[in-house]
Amino acid sequence: KAGVTQTPRYLIKTRGQQVTLSCSPISGHRSVSWYQQTPGQGLQFLFEYFSETQRNKGNFPGRFSGRQFSNSRSEMNVSTLELGDSALYLCASSLNAALETQYFGPGTRLLVL
Amino acid sequence: SQQGEEDPQALSIQEGENATMNCSYKTSINNLQWYRQNSGRGLVHLILIRSNEREKHSGRLRVTLDTSKKSSSLLITASRAADTASYFCATDPGSARQLTFGSGTQLTVLP
Numbered sequence: 753k754a755g756v757t758q759t760p761r762y763l764i765k766t767r768g769q770q771v772t773l774s775c776s777p778i779s780g781h782r783s784v785s786w787y788q789q790t791p792g793q794g795l796q797f798l799f800e801y802f803s804e805t806q807r808n809k810g811n812f813p814g815r816f817s818g819r820q821f822s823n824s825r826s827e828m829n830v831s832t833l834e835l836g837d838s839a840l841y842l843c844a845s846s847l848n849a850a851l852e853t854q855y856f857g858p859g860t861r862l863l864v865l
Numbered sequence: 866s867q868q869g870e871e872d873p874q875a876l877s878i879q880e881g882e883n884a885t886m887n888c889s890y891k892t893s894i895n896n897l898q899w900y901r902q903n904s905g906r907g908l909v910h911l912i913l914i915r916s917n918e919r920e921k922h923s924g925r926l927r928v929t930l931d932t933s934k935k936s937s938s939l940l941i942t943a944s945r946a947a948d949t950a951s952y953f954c955a956t957d958p959g960s961a962r963q964l965t966f967g968s969g970t971q972l973t974v975l976p
Contacts, residue, residue: 756907785963795908795953795966808962842907850963853898854955856907 753779756857758843764863770831773860777824777845783807784826785850786818789840789859798841800850801826808850830862838864869897869954869967877973884941886970888954889934897930897937898955898964908953911939944974 757776765771777784785808786798797810801820818828824845830837840861844854872887888897896915900908914921914930914937921928927940941948951971955964 787966794968797963797965800963810963840905844908851895851957853910853913854900854908854964855910856900858907859905861905 756843756845756855758841758857758860760860761858762861762863764865765833766865767833767835769833770829771833771862772827772829773841773843773862775826775828775843775845775857777826777843778855781845781847781855782824783846783849783852784820784824785844785846785854786826786828787842787844788812789842790838795842797850798828802848833864835864838862869956869965871952871954871967871970873970874968875971875973877975878944880944880946880974880976882944884944884948884972884974886939886952886972888937888939888967890937890954890956890958890967891935892958893932894956894958896957897928899926899928899937899939900953900955900966902951902953902969904950911952941972944972946974946976948972949974 783802785800800808804820815831820826840859842859844856846852869890898913899911902908925942930937951969953969954967
């Protein structure tokens with residue numbers, strides 16, 4: 753099976769802009785989770801989607817949002833970008849739950865200038 | 866604060882030596898997982914150990930879990946340069962429905 757794919761791999765934006773990141777999970781996986789990784793805060797959980805519904809959400813402001821489509825593909829959106837949003841954004845999929853073994857994509861590295 | 870904390874933060878060893886890293890957590894868990902991350906890439910799942918298990922092996926990896934001490938250790942035997950990476954433990958604490966990752970141990974294996 754193909755692994756988790758994320759696009760784009762690299763992105764440069766300026767403060768105030770918005771960005772949309774995409775994630776395609778492993779075929780048959782219904783749970784998609786998003787994480788933000790920074791040197792200072794480490795790996796932090798953003799949210800999880802299952803069957804097109806947000807099932808769980810981390811402690812992030814409302815500028816961070818996401819959605820999941822009927823084919824399990826997921827997107828996350830960050831509006832009004834801030835310098836502190838510069839990070840590696842990782843998507844992970846699992847069969848049914850975010851507590852199961854997570855299969856990670858390569859990540860999208862976002863730089864906000 | 867993070868549920869899992871790895872120790873040490875950084876570890877440097879020679880090829881062929883064993884590497885041990887530890888993870889401590891705060892609340893009861895159902896299982897604990899270990900992941901590896903090569904520089905700036907996605908994480909790769911290594912092993913999952915359930916709360917009713919004490920030890921688990923996978924190739925050169927050995928994981929132990931002590932629920933009374935709320936700690937786990939990951940042993941990599943006969944390390945190779947390709948093992949150079951960051952290693953994270955992940956737990957499912959309490960009623961949380963997502964994994965919480967520790968801060969990681971940066972392992973460097975020198976050839």
